[in-house]
Amino acid sequence: MTKGLYVHIPFCRTRCHYCHFVRLEDPSPALRSRYLEALLKEILHAREIYGALEFETLYLGGGTPSILRPDELREILETLTANFKISEKAEISCEWNPGDGDPEMLSKPRGIRINRISLGVQSFDDNLLRTLGRRHSVRDTIETLEKIRGAGIANISLDLMLRIPGQTAEIFRDSLSQCIALKVSQVSLYDLEVHDDTEFGKMLGRGELSLPPEASHGEMYSDAIDSLAAAGYDHYEISNFAIPGFASRHNLIYWRNQEYLGLGPGSFSYLNGVRYQFARDVPRYLEKCEAGIWTNDVEDLLSPRDRATETFVTALRLKEGVRENIVSHLSPELPGRISELCKEGLLEISAGNLRLTRRGQFLCEDVFRFLLRKTQGAADPAG
Secondary structure, X not given: OOEEEEEEEOEEOXXXXXXXXXXXXXXXXXXXXXXXXXXXXXXXXXXXXXOOOEEEEEEEEEOOHHHOOHHHXXXXXXXXXXXXXXXXXXXXXXXXOEOXXXXXXXXXXXXXXXXXXXXXXXOOXXXXXXXXXXXXXXXXXXXXXXXXXXXXXXXXXXXXXXXXXXXXXXXXXXXXXXXXHOOOXXXXXXEOOOOOOOHHHHHHHOOOOOOOOHHHHHHHHHHHHHHHHHOOOEEEEOOEEEOOOOOOHHHHXXXXXXXXXXXXXXXXXXXXXXXXXXXXXHHHHHHHHHXXXXXXXXXXXXXXXXXXXXXXXXXXXXXXXEEHXXXXXXXOOHHHHHHHHHHOOOEEEEOOEEEEOHHHHHOHHHHXXXXXXXXXXXXXXXX
């Protein structure tokens, strides 16, 4: 069975105004060393528990993995390959920040080599980048792309953000045009989410943050679908568009509800029908790894029906959707809910497959909540 491996690198030089991820801001050399030692201990523990698991994908996420030193990256990769079986044809992805780009990081690690980069561009407008608290400029993005390609990596995904304060549909269309002109292999869209513990969250609480209206947000999303399709990108998942053959194999593991191992603080794993999180944040992660406390902070054993229902719902994220005839084998409430969503114009049946409509894609979180909610306390699916 296909499995993915995720490794969390929580190092960041600065904190963006929207960031709520598990991270260490500008960690000292001693703290970096301490974290890496803890991560290596967790790798060894996972090998002891699960054996030499085989992985088809490896994803280094963060945080900012691109600020690792070459020797730090090499130690992580060598420990992973010594304890697990990484397929020779594995997709090896690394999140990268524009402005980073030590060529040695990309071209000289021993063992396995990064072959896919996810570049956190967010926007091609310098004013919006400053609004977000990003530490890079548009010029940094262009120069970093050149370095990545110069290192022989052609599979590059760019992240673009929607709903940025001050963002208009016209500004977003310009960012789309620049992505297309750069001929990257994938474009991933992310809606800005405002969390209480972020700078944007504090600004919102003070009434100082104004987000684009919903109509403008919807226009941006529709523009992305139309422009990227016209440029030859396959809209293979709600928020992801790829040149055929370059869809993210690692993320497809999540959307197909297949198994994965997550290492590092905040990471989730899904193995043998159990979804779990070992440690919720960096301090707790360090404490537990150093003390050899290997119990999980969160653990959820899913029944066969729960797993099947989750597989059904996550598959709705994909272009092909799911076969209509499997619904009868899932939760008994689902057929009625699906019928309601079809009447609302959020789901459709095409060639025997149940899929999200374009409106359903835009309101997908509402759709998924409606499908997965408990029987008690039903709510309007479009609400």
